[in-house]
Amino acid sequence: MEKEELFRQIADAVVEMEEDTVEELAQQSLEDGIDAYETIDSGLAKGMERAGQLFDEEEYFVPELLMCSDAMNVGIDVLKPHLKSENVSKKGKVVIGVVEGDTHDIGKNLVRLMMETGGFEVLDLGRDIPPAEFVSKAEEYGADIIGIATLMTTTMPGMKEVVDILADKGIRDKFKVIVGGGPISPAFAKKIGADGYARNAADAVKVAEKLLSNTDLALGA
Amino acid sequence: MDVLSPKERLLRSLKGEAVERAPVICPGGMMNSAIVDVMKNHGNVLPDGHRDSKIMADLALDVQADTGFENVGIPFCMTVEAEALGSDIDFGTLKCEPKIAKEIFPSVKDVIYKEDDALVKSDRAGTVFQAIYNAAGHSPDIPVIGSITGPLSTAASVVDPMNFLKELRKVKDESHRFVDYVTNQLIGYAQHMVDNGASVISIADPTATGEILGPKMFGDYAVVYINKLVDAIHEMGVPVIVHICGRMQAVTQHIANLHADAISVDALVSLKKLKEEYPHLTTMGNLSTFLLEFGETPNIQRSTEQLIQDEINILAPACGLSTSTPLQNIQTFTGVAKAV
Ligand code: B12
Numbered sequence: 001m002e003k004e005e006l007f008r009q010i011a012d013a014v015v016e017m018e019e020d021t022v023e024e025l026a027q028q029s030l031e032d033g034i035d036a037y038e039t040i041d042s043g044l045a046k047g048m049e050r051a052g053q054l055f056d057e058e059e060y061f062v063p064e065l066l067m068c069s070d071a072m073n074v075g076i077d078v079l080k081p082h083l084k085s086e087n088v089s090k091k092g093k094v095v096i097g098v099v100e101g102d103t104h105d106i107g108k109n110l111v112r113l114m115m116e117t118g119g120f121e122v123l124d125l126g127r128d129i130p131p132a133e134f135v136s137k138a139e140e141y142g143a144d145i146i147g148i149a150t151l152m153t154t155t156m157p158g159m160k161e162v163v164d165i166l167a168d169k170g171i172r173d174k175f176k177v178i179v180g181g182g183p184i185s186p187a188f189a190k191k192i193g194a195d196g197y198a199r200n201a202a203d204a205v206k207v208a209e210k211l212l213s214n215t216d217l218a219l220g221a
Numbered sequence: 222m223d224v225l226s227p228k229e230r231l232l233r234s235l236k237g238e239a240v241e242r243a244p245v246i247c248p249g250g251m252m253n254s255a256i257v258d259v260m261k262n263h264g265n266v267l268p269d270g271h272r273d274s275k276i277m278a279d280l281a282l283d284v285q286a287d288t289g290f291e292n293v294g295i296p297f298c299m300t301v302e303a304e305a306l307g308s309d310i311d312f313g314t315l316k317c318e319p320k321i322a323k324e325i326f327p328s329v330k331d332v333i334y335k336e337d338d339a340l341v342k343s344d345r346a347g348t349v350f351q352a353i354y355n356a357a358g359h360s361p362d363i364p365v366i367g368s369i370t371g372p373l374s375t376a377a378s379v380v381d382p383m384n385f386l387k388e389l390r391k392v393k394d395e396s397h398r399f400v401d402y403v404t405n406q407l408i409g410y411a412q413h414m415v416d417n418g419a420s421v422i423s424i425a426d427p428t429a430t431g432e433i434l435g436p437k438m439f440g441d442y443a444v445v446y447i448n449k450l451v452d453a454i455h456e457m458g459v460p461v462i463v464h465i466c467g468r469m470q471a472v473t474q475h476i477a478n479l480h481a482d483a484i485s486v487d488a489l490v491s492l493k494k495l496k497e498e499y500p501h502l503t504t505m506g507n508l509s510t511f512l513l514e515f516g517e518t519p520n521i522q523r524s525t526e527q528l529i530q531d532e533i534n535i536l537a538p539a540c541g542l543s544t545s546t547p548l549q550n551i552q553t554f555t556g557v558a559k560a561v
Contacts, residue, residue: 058432058435058471060435061433061434061435061438061471062434063386063389063390063434063435064390064435066383066386066387067387067391070387070391101313101314101317102320103320103321103322105382106382106383106386106433109383128311128320128322152543153511153514153543153545154316154317154543154544154545155317183511
């Protein structure tokens with residue numbers, strides 16, 4: 001099979017949530033001597049990107065998006081042992097979590113998923129996370145980006161606290177801060193001094209890429 | 222002039238019978254109305270009230286008296302059900318509602334099934350039943366609404382939500398078995414609420430929104446199990462309110478299939494349009510939660526008047542209240558509603 005055709009079929013199988021097909025095709029790519037990184041990037045990740053678009057268009061919903069992600073991971077498990085180490089360099093490191101007092105984490109988990117698919121290394125702090133912990137974990141992990149989520153108006157001030165703690169410690173410039181979740185607006189992000197905002201998981205990846213590629217604010221995205 | 226008692230008015234509204242004006246209520250549970258202002262006024266506070274039936278009943282009565290809502294709503298959170306089925310709870314603070322600290326099972330395949338009366342026999346449920354009993358005895362003209370976390374939200378508070386949502390598609394048989402088990406627990410819970418004096422049951426199932434589940438899973442699971450629960454409560458002779466969160470386009474076609482006596486919706490949904498589309502629906506809602514927290518008095522007045530003009534059958538906050546909502550804003554809402 002043509003390489004491009006194989007990639008297309010792999011992407012389709014991810015979109016169709018067909019784990020077995022993904023596994024077979026990933027095996028075949030190895031037998032055909034195709035570079036594992038290329039298969040991940042042009043096959044699996046492409047499929048996941050399309051799944052993200054379908055989610056954005058309300059063709060797919062949370063269960064479907066998660067199934068696509070599982071199918072992608074089956075493929076990655078097959079291919080990972082064959083990655084050449086020079087390929088594994090990542091786009092950047094992200095710590096992400098939901099602010100203290102809030103346990104709504106479905107949206108944050110989707111953002112993590114799309115970030116990972118998009119080539120970021122992600123440390124997921126979980127939910128109900130005190131502001132100081134975002135900062136200490138980001139320092140420990142050597143993060144480039146701190147992602148903060150909340151779905152409740154009552155917990156929004158926790159986001160500002162994270163930014164304030166960074167400023168107080170004199171390390172604000174070491175990290176890009178992006179925020180998101182139901183009640184968050186670009187205006188709010190700007191007001192608390194965050195660097196970026198995204199309305200959904202697919203955009204979050206774009207905003208993160210933009211922030212790391214140049215220093216312009218990504219609040220308009 | 223009011224002719225009917227608040228209880229008669231609500232029960233008649235839920236039956237679709239004529240009333241002199243729409244009732245204005247807030248059911249409790251997800252739509253908790255125990256705001257900080259009321260707790261500070263009277264000293265009956267959360268989180269203590271989540272585990273103490275006297276505080277729970279007194280606080281519910283304080284809320285009713287201060288806000289002007291025409292019901293008592295019990296309990297004040299969505300964690301009673303999940304705790305009884307094994308999950309760890311963090312009771313939160315005065316300002317912040319309790320939350321699930323950790324769902325006990327990673328997957329529907331790991332669930333350890335308890336006896337069908339595990340929820341009913343739990344300490345937390347006992348507190349709720351006693352509080353309902355106390356509140357119902359206190360003022361017979363005010364309806365006590367027993368609030369229940371819906372089958373899917375309870376299920377996704379017992380099994381890790383990310384796995385759960387996926388397994389609805391992936392591991393169908395086990396998912397159905399599990400959600401059915403949860404539903405049976407909830408039926409017992411509702412029965413005891415009714416036996417202790419609840420005159421209406423309200424079910425809120427935020428995880429079962431169209432935005433999260435999509436139309437297929439909403440039809441296959443949410444409609445099936447919410448209806449099973451509603452049918453069982455109807456057999457107890459009690460009406461049921463069902464609240465659906467979020468934008469609804471994805472699932473509007475299913476709404477008419479719910480057996481509820483009233484459908485309560487989020488602020489984003491036009492109840493007027495919904496009424497036009499399904500004239501037989503008894504509608505409830507939907508003054509924006511955000512407006513109630515941050516809005517100016519004239520805006521709250523105007524939005525309330527709009528709901529009345531649109532002939533919404535039962536007036537209520539769209540999706541509950543933030544605990545920081547100013548009492549005065551709620552009083553504006555209930556005041557305008559009652560002035561009709
Ligand atoms: C599902 C749900 C629940 C579930 C949560 C399950 C879980 N594990 O997450 C359960 C049933 C447990 C729940 C509980 C409660 N809930 Co609730 N819940 C919802 C609901 C209906 C949907 C949220 C959701 O998952 N949406 C789907 C996801 C995919 O969308 P999303 O989160 O917006 O994420 C997308 C974007 O925002 C963005 N994004 C998200 N995070 C991030 C992060 C970054 C960095 C970036 C860049 C982008 C980004 O990308 C995501 C994917 O595209 C919302 C209403 C709503 N329509 O939003 C209420 C809502 C959030 N809940 C609310 C409330 C009040 C509660 C409770 C307090 C109820 C109570 N009275 O006890 C408790 C919370 C307890 C606590 N302290 O945490 C209120 C909050 C009100 C407020 N104060 O602002 C809401 C808004 C409902 C309402 N209108 O009143 N809830």
